[in-house]
Amino acid sequence: xxxxxxxxxPFAVVALPFIASAALAxxxxxxIGTLVNIASAALLFVLSCALPWDLPDHLVRLTTFIAxxxxxxxxxxxxxxxxLYHCGFQxxxxxxxxxxxxxxPILTWIALVIALAAVTTIVDTATSAARPLLLCGAGLMxxxxxxLLLEQAPAPATLFLLLGYGSVAGLVPLHAWxxxxxxxAPAPGALLISVLLPNAPLLTFMHLRTEAAPSMLVAxxxxxxxxxxxxxxxxxxxRRAIALSGVAMLGFVECGIGLGVDATPRLIAMLALxxxxxxxxxxxxxxxAAAVLTLTLLPLFALYILAEPAAAWSGWLLLPLAIGALLTxxxxxxxxxxxxxxxxxxxxxxxxxxxxxxxxxxxxxx
Amino acid sequence: MSTALPVLxxxxxxxxxxxxxxxxxxxxxxxxxxxxxxxxxxxxxxxxPVALLLNAAALPLALQRVLEDRLPDPSPPRLWLLAxxxxxxxxxxFGRFGNGIASGVTVxxxxxxxxxxxxxxxxxLSAQNGVVLVAAAIPDLPMESTLSASVPLLPALLLAHAWxxx
Numbered sequence: 001x002x003x004x005x006x007x008x009x010p011f012a013v014v015a016l017p018f019i020a021s022a023a024l025a026x027x028x029x030x031x032i033g034t035l036v037n038i039a040s041a042a043l044l045f046v047l048s049c050a051l052p053w054d055l056p057d058h059l060v061r062l063t064t065f066i067a068x069x070x071x072x073x074x075x076x077x078x079x080x081x082x083x084l085y086h087c088g089f090q091x092x093x094x095x096x097x098x099x100x101x102x103x104x105p106i107l108t109w110i111a112l113v114i115a116l117a118a119v120t121t122i123v124d125t126a127t128s129a130a131r132p133l134l135l136c137g138a139g140l141m142x143x144x145x146x147x148l149l150l151e152q153a154p155a156p157a158t159l160f161l162l163l164g165y166g167s168v169a170g171l172v173p174l175h176a177w178x179x180x181x182x183x184x185a186p187a188p189g190a191l192l193i194s195v196l197l198p199n200a201p202l203l204t205f206m207h208l209r210t211e212a213a214p215s216m217l218v219a220x221x222x223x224x225x226x227x228x229x230x231x232x233x234x235x236x237x238x239r240r241a242i243a244l245s246g247v248a249m250l251g252f253v254e255c256g257i258g259l260g261v262d263a264t265p266r267l268i269a270m271l272a273l274x275x276x277x278x279x280x281x282x283x284x285x286x287x288x289a290a291a292v293l294t295l296t297l298l299p300l301f302a303l304y305i306l307a308e309p310a311a312a313w314s315g316w317l318l319l320p321l322a323i324g325a326l327l328t329x330x331x332x333x334x335x336x337x338x339x340x341x342x343x344x345x346x347x348x349x350x351x352x353x354x355x356x357x358x359x360x361x362x363x364x365x366x
Numbered sequence: 367m368s369t370a371l372p373v374l375x376x377x378x379x380x381x382x383x384x385x386x387x388x389x390x391x392x393x394x395x396x397x398x399x400x401x402x403x404x405x406x407x408x409x410x411x412x413x414x415p416v417a418l419l420l421n422a423a424a425l426p427l428a429l430q431r432v433l434e435d436r437l438p439d440p441s442p443p444r445l446w447l448l449a450x451x452x453x454x455x456x457x458x459x460f461g462r463f464g465n466g467i468a469s470g471v472t473v474x475x476x477x478x479x480x481x482x483x484x485x486x487x488x489x490x491l492s493a494q495n496g497v498v499l500v501a502a503a504i505p506d507l508p509m510e511s512t513l514s515a516s517v518p519l520l521p522a523l524l525l526a527h528a529w530x531x532x
Contacts, residue, residue, distance in 0.1 A: 106514045113519045120527060133527055134486045137520045138478050141493050145474050148500055148507070148515060153463050156471075 017094030024086040033086045034074035041071040066276045067093045069351035070188045088121030099200035105147045122189035135177040139167025154210040165201035172224040182243035191279045217258030224251025229327030248328045252302035259309040277355040299325040372469035375401040379476040396426040402498035417516040432528045466503025487524040494518040
């Protein structure tokens with residue numbers, strides 16, 4: 001049975017990052033802040049391992065694992081990030097976990113508003129946070145409207161929810177903020193924003209039970225698949241390219257949810273792990289090549305998973321899915337130059353390989 | 367009373383689209399917040415004072431201190447075209463769900479249009495008033511949902527951002 005945030009262990013999993021965030025606000029030293037951030041992320045992962053073995057808790061474990069490995073990057077940063085960055089890091093992880101574990105839709109919404117506040121803190125350390133606030137804020141307003149109207153007017157409410165939470169997940173048409181944030185925020189923060197934040201809205205999509213949801217999910221998913229793939233043709237910089245490939249891949253996930261594909265949660269995990277591995281990789285040797293190859297093959301694997309249900313739903317659906325998959329797989333490796341810096345320390349290489357191994361394990365898992 | 371107030375709030379939204387001064391826009395938002403809180407109060411909701419205090423008083427006053435007096439000038443023909451489109455879509459799509467819901471959804475959509483075209487905090491505050499109208503129009507809505515609809519978290523986030531920028 002799924003756990004709820006009112007049980008003791010899930011409550012601790014949600015509370016720990018927020019407590020750490022508050023504590024980090026009082027620590028002036030960047031070095032100590034980094035260590036506290038790492039310790040809190042590790043403890044959170046250990047705690048989350050004790051959660052029950054079901055879907056929202058799997059996503060929580062995925063979130064805490066990637067947050068833990070991402071926090072290690074701080075040990076080798078040349079410049080210590082500002083104090084607010086670590087607060088935002090922990091608050092964002094806490095908000096994502098709360099959104100994943102929340103049973104009540106309004107609590108999910110509040111968690112995502114907190115996540116937006118944390119995103120602006122992280123992005124603000126590098127550049128203006130006005131765009132996330134505007135696009136994501138507008139999206140969350142639509143999502144609140146959708147949550148309220150779900151029983152009164154299910155069809156329009158579903159559209160509001162999909163557009164609204166789609167903006168948080170970085171899905172077309174309100175995706176632009178996430179691509180910008182992923183390109184402009186400090187690398188670990190960008191990873192949290194573009195890789196982990198989308199999981200909470202995607203879980204909300206899985207819980208949508210209205211009659212109109214499947215067709216709307218497939219239509220909006222196709223839009224993301226095609227737009228994300230086509231956007232890679234204009235040759236964006238590497239971090240934008242990873243974010244745009246994520247838009248396309250999230251489109252596949254959205255289609256998978258709409259088509260009722262059982263393997264969709266697996267696809268979500270594989271996408272998160274592969275993107276995290278590539279974003280954490282700073283070496284331009286075999287590790288980078290393996291990460292690029294994994295992310296390049298993912299759209300084709302997604303197409304393989306979706307092909308049968310898509311053909312059963314409607315034959316024409318295969319065409320745009322195949323075009324999107326081929327576009328993404330063909331263009332992505334060309335946008336990943338050997339731009340890496342010096343050799344990466346073993347401590348930071350290990351999680352990259354571990355994440356890639358997990359992706360491989362998920363491919364062959366029954 | 368409870369049928370007139372949502373319509374009044376909708377009319378104020380239409381006026382808001384044409385306003386170019388921040389102070390005037392915030393007065394209109396405050397009046398709209400008053401209408402939304404009044405609709406909640408007419409239904410006997412305990413959340414009405416919260417909505418009144420936050421949406422009709424605290425937030426407009428706080429925004430007046432941090433926003434510049436002149437709003438960015440959007441392209442008026444395009445703005446009006448979009449506004450008329452939203453009015454038609456909302457009237458046709460939501461008319462059958464009742465006056466309160468149709469007016470509330472229209473106010474939200476016009477607010478978001480304003481946020482995208484001109485002033486984000488004012489637009490989101492107006493949209494929040496629309497959400498309050500929708501919450502008031504839904505029978506037997508749980509208290510926590512009404513409270514979430516009435517507390518302007520997103521406009522407050524924009525306010526905090528604008529304040530920190532200053």
